Amino acid sequence: MRNIRRSRLVAACTMVAVLVLGAGCSETGLPVLEPTTSAGASGTADAGGNAGSVKPSTLSQARQQLGSLEIKTIPGRDSSYERDAFGDSWSDAATGVQFGRNGCDTRNDILRRDAVPGTIRTKTGTSGCKVTAGAWVSEYNGARYTNKSKIQIDHIVPLSRAWASGAKRWSAARRLAFANDPDNLLAVDGSSNQSKSDKGPSAWRPPKQYQCAYAVRYVRAVSKYDLPITKSDKSALTGMLDGCRT
Numbered sequence: 001m002r003n004i005r006r007s008r009l010v011a012a013c014t015m016v017a018v019l020v021l022g023a024g025c026s027e028t029g030l031p032v033l034e035p036t037t038s039a040g041a042s043g044t045a046d047a048g049g050n051a052g053s054v055k056p057s058t059l060s061q062a063r064q065q066l067g068s069l070e071i072k073t074i075p076g077r078d079s080s081y082e083r084d085a086f087g088d089s090w091s092d093a094a095t096g097v098q099f100g101r102n103g104c105d106t107r108n109d110i111l112r113r114d115a116v117p118g119t120i121r122t123k124t125g126t127s128g129c130k131v132t133a134g135a136w137v138s139e140y141n142g143a144r145y146t147n148k149s150k151i152q153i154d155h156i157v158p159l160s161r162a163w164a165s166g167a168k169r170w171s172a173a174r175r176l177a178f179a180n181d182p183d184n185l186l187a188v189d190g191s192s193n194q195s196k197s198d199k200g201p202s203a204w205r206p207p208k209q210y211q212c213a214y215a216v217r218y219v220r221a222v223s224k225y226d227l228p229i230t231k232s233d234k235s236a237l238t239g240m241l242d243g244c245r246t
Helices: 002-021 056-068 106-114 159-165 172-179 190-196 208-224 231-242
Strands: 131-133 151-155 185-189
Touching: 056 208, 056 231, 106 131, 106 151, 106 185, 151 190, 159 172, 185 190, 208 231
Parallel strands: none
Antiparallel strands: 151 185
């Protein structure tokens, strides 16, 4: 019976991945996107240019994904949510996600991925895992940071919001994957991350010039994990995507 359920999950994933995401599927039945381009010094997502710009194909895909999402009322807070339900923080044990089980914790994986190219330094004897120094440009405010203690790893779709949206019914393995999936993670300044907290797009957004990148990433993440969004979140995301430059 378990094998039958898994086969159905993989089959369903394949259909979603090909028709909606243009991607493949992991061994756990989750759609796998192409890795998101890091911000580098420009603070853009998949842009290769100025903040607020995005490739036409990326913008078109985001709009299609947004249009296909289920619209649902989502409680602002669910009292049953506990961070532990998503596994140990920054666990390397997740399967089916980029960097999973590579011998390095998720925080250091994202610090390396999102750093300004050529700036990363790592601790000797850690096989290039533990980041000791680098420079990062936060996509939430455009500022450059060289002190890694000022950088936090944000869940673009907050864990508590995912829980209230349906993740409470997921398997522990799927929740662990979601919490450590680079497609839902971004190295940003701590102040912006604290301000964002567990808010969705209708309640929080970065400065206007960074809203395009945020919206693209948010839509990708909820689409990948088949999470619903609220009517107000859809309106907010539509407005942010409309502000993208191609």
